Amino acid sequence: MNSIPLLPTIAIDMIGSMANIxxxxxxxxYAYKLTRKQPDNFLWSYLFYVTLAIAAFCISRAAGHLLKNILYVLGNRDLWKVFAPYSGGFNTLCMISVSAVMIFYHQGVQAYEAVEQKAAKLQQSKIRLARAARALKELNLHLEEKVEERTAELSESEKKFRHLFTASKDMVFFADTYHAIVEMNPSGWEMLGYTHEEIAALSLTRIFKNEGDVATYASILERDGYLIDFEAEFAKKDGSVIDVLLSATALYDEKGAVIGSEGIAKDLTRLKTMMEQLVSSEKMASVGQMAAGVAHEINTPLGVILGYAQLMMDDFEPDSEIYQNLQVIERQTKASRKIVADLLKYSRQSGSVRENLDPNEIVSDVVAVTGHNLNLNHIDVHLELAEGIPTITGDAEKLRQVVMNLVNNAQQAMESQKGGDLYFTTRYDARRSRVLIEVRDTGKGIPEKVKARIFDPFFTTKPVGKGTGLGLSVSYGIIQEHDGVIEVESPVRMPDNTTVPGTLFRLVLPAARENAVPSFKPE
Amino acid sequence: MKLPTVSARQPAENRRQPALPWMLPIALLLCFPGEALALQVHGEPEGLYVHQMAHLHFIFALGYFFLDIRRTGFSGKGWLFLQFFCGVMVLWNLVAFIGHQAEVLITPDQFAHSEDYLRMRLLGPLSLQKVIYYLTKMDHLVIVPGLLLLFLAMRSFYKSIENEPTGRKK
Structure with missing residues (x-):
């Protein structure tokens, strides 16, 4: 072969250049479309730059080739010599750029992978955070409901316990480590006679009457943490003493150290009095039964003694010594019979007539009978009889005897001071439906130690021969027979809460019902 | 430590140094450079060498890119096309490199009808050098398939995500 035509190479060069572009x-x-589709994807961006650089390279190359071929075809080879260095230089530059972009792939992918990992972690964190936020929101929502619910329950509970604290009729108190009262309910103030302002300066040491009780209280709380049914005496503001039954619990801090105590004290004074009265009434009842038995047994021989004595008196001259002795026997036997009769009255063995009576009338009758005698003894009588009070059902004779007994006692109580005042009061307690008859003297009063025994049969403080000791016990029996109560105060507490010397007997009798039919209680 | 005391403000002329003594030599050098030895003349073969080095650099970059694609383990037709693209382009760079070298060695007297470009012929007898020259002249037969592979790769990528929702990651 002598020669090969270059035309195929020229044709391929031109067509190939265009195909390159x-x-x-x-x-x-397409790379651009990829970036538009997923703008955040580094790989697409990278490939877009690669393709862009390659496109630039292809243009530089194709343009150079096409221009050269065209200029050569047109015979302007010299002109191409002018463009050739620029075309070649630009082409080289583009090729280096493509190479550089491709080499960057490694670092780029690494960075991309790192970013993707971080992004994935962030995404996971974001998902977890969103999940946690949702859970928290849910919890918060329920928490609010729970808190509202609990707050309402607490408020209700607080209200309930506050009401219990305030409305309790027993003393409820809180004390600190030094036994100072921190808080006390109104019943406590009333029980001790203090005001709320004074409570601040109050302490258990001051309240407990006996100093040893405070130490006992503290030591039991320290040892057991609680105290049940501790009987103590509390000193009131006015100095009087009340009996209380105390229960308390120790209060602890977070470390378990005692920081105070809370306690409930019940006033037992009234209960104690009632118990004493109950014991007394039980005693009286048994004594009464015994007395009734004895009286029955003695009554017959006494009657025989009296009868024989009176028969024998007919057989002797009144001036004779025997007759006078028989008179003594008769007198003493009669006295004995009176005692027996009183005993029977006391033991309610005697018969009585029930009728509707005016309490004022009973008092007036007694005052009318005893008025003169009282006057002689320089005793001023004061009548405070309420008008229009209900009647009472009972035996007028027996009730008069009761009032009479009280007057006699009052008179004797004021004997030593050569006179005094005797107050008769009647009134009606509508709440209890009871009629009250009060007899108050300004005498020496009843000593505390004998107060519990005054209703005992044969108990007397009078000199021998001046009283049998049956007056009050008989009165007690009669009032009980009338479904009433006999109360005694000595010294006497006045309505203004002051006390005055003397004794007050209060007969508390049930008011008669409107349609009640008077009856007769046989012996 | 006792600090030196400054009695009063220095006069302005004492504080400013005259600029003329050290600026003058620079100005003279800039105006009359003469034969500055630091400047190097880039002769004719340098362009070719740079271009050839760029081809070698391109081959290196393509090889690196190819290995990185395989290392990253991305799967799919697109990545396969891209790997083929790298291979074909490496081949084209070799062809081009050899072609440029062959072009340097060829002389104008080895062409007939050199005045008519379209009728130009490579005169015989054909040697290896001439064959190489002739074949490498048709390098587009290599680069065009390479660019076709690039196009196919991009299109495959696009097809693979075409149905995914458009937009930024959230």
Whole structure:
């Protein structure tokens, strides 16, 4: 072969140059679309730059080749010599750029992977955070409901316990480590006679009457943490003493150290009095039964003694010594019979007539009978009889005897001071439906130690021969028979809460019912 | 430590140094450079060498890119096309490199009808050098498929995500 035509190479060069441009631009176009589709994807961005650089390279190359071929065909080879260095230089530059971009792939992918990992972690964190936020929101929502619910329950509970604290009729108190009262309910103030302002300066040491009780209280709390049914005496503001039954619990801090105590004290004074009265009434009842038995047994021989004595008196001259002795027997026997009769009255063995009576009338009758005698003894009588009080059902004779007994006792109580005042009061307690008859003297009063025994049969403080000791016990029996109560105060507590010397007997009798039919109680 | 005391403000002329003594030599050098030895003349073969080095650099970059694609382990037709693209383009760079070298060695007297470009012929007898020259002149037969593979790779990528929702990651 002598020669080979270059035309095929020229044709391929021109067609290939154009194809280069087409394919490189198509590649760049799809890479661009990739970046538009997923703008955050580094790989697409990178490939877009690669294709862009390749497109630039292809243009530089194809343009140079096409220009050269065209200029050569047109015979302007010298002109190509002018363009050739620029074309070649630009082409080299583009090729280096493509290479540089491709080398960057490694670092770029590493960075991309790192970013993707971080992004994935962040995404996971974000998901977890969102989940946690949702859970928290849910919890918060329920928490609010729970808190509201609990707050309402607490408020209700607080209200309930506050009401219990305030409305309790027993003393409820809180004390600190030094036994100072921190808080006390109104019943406590009333029980001790203090005001709320004074409570601040109050302490258990001051309240407990016996100093040893405070130490006992503290030591039991320290040892057991609680105290049950501790009987103590509390000193009131006015100095009087009340009996209380105390229960308390120790209060602890977070470290378990005692920081105070809370306690409930019940006033037992009234209960104690009632118990004493109950014991007394039981005693009286048994004594009454015994007395009734004895009286029955003695009554018959006494009647025989009296009868024989009176028969024998007919057989002797009144001036004779025997007759006078028989008179003594008769007198003493009669006295004995009176005692027996009183005993029977006391033991309610005697018969009685029940009728509707005006309490004022009973008092007035007694005052009318005893008035003169009282006057002689310089005793001023004061009548405070309430008008229009209900009637009572009972035996007028026996009730008069009761009032009479009280007047006699009052008179004797004021004997030593040569006179005094005797007050008769009647009134009606509508709440209890009871009629009250009060007899108050300004005498020496009843000593505390004998107060519990005054209703005992044969108990007397009078000199021998001046009293049988049956007056009050008989009165007690009569009032009990009338379904009433006989109360005694000595010294006397006045309505203004002051006390005055003397004794007050209060007969508390049930008011008669409107349609009650008077009856007769047989002996 | 006792600090030196400054009695009063220095006069302005004492504080400013005259600029002329050290600026003058620079100005003279800039105006009359003469034969500055630091400047190097780039002769004619340098362009070719740079171009050839660029081809070698391109080969290196393509190889690096190819290995990185395989290392990252991305799967799919697109990545396969891209790997083929790298291979074909490496081949084209070699062809082009050899072609440029062959072009340097060929002389104008080895062509007939050199005045008419389209009728130009490579005169015989054909040597290896001439064959290489002639074949490497048709390097587009290599580069065009390479660019076709690039286009196919991009299109495959696009097809693979075409149905995914458009937008930024949230």
């Amino acid at each position: 087409v394919f490189s631009f198509l590649a760049a176009y």
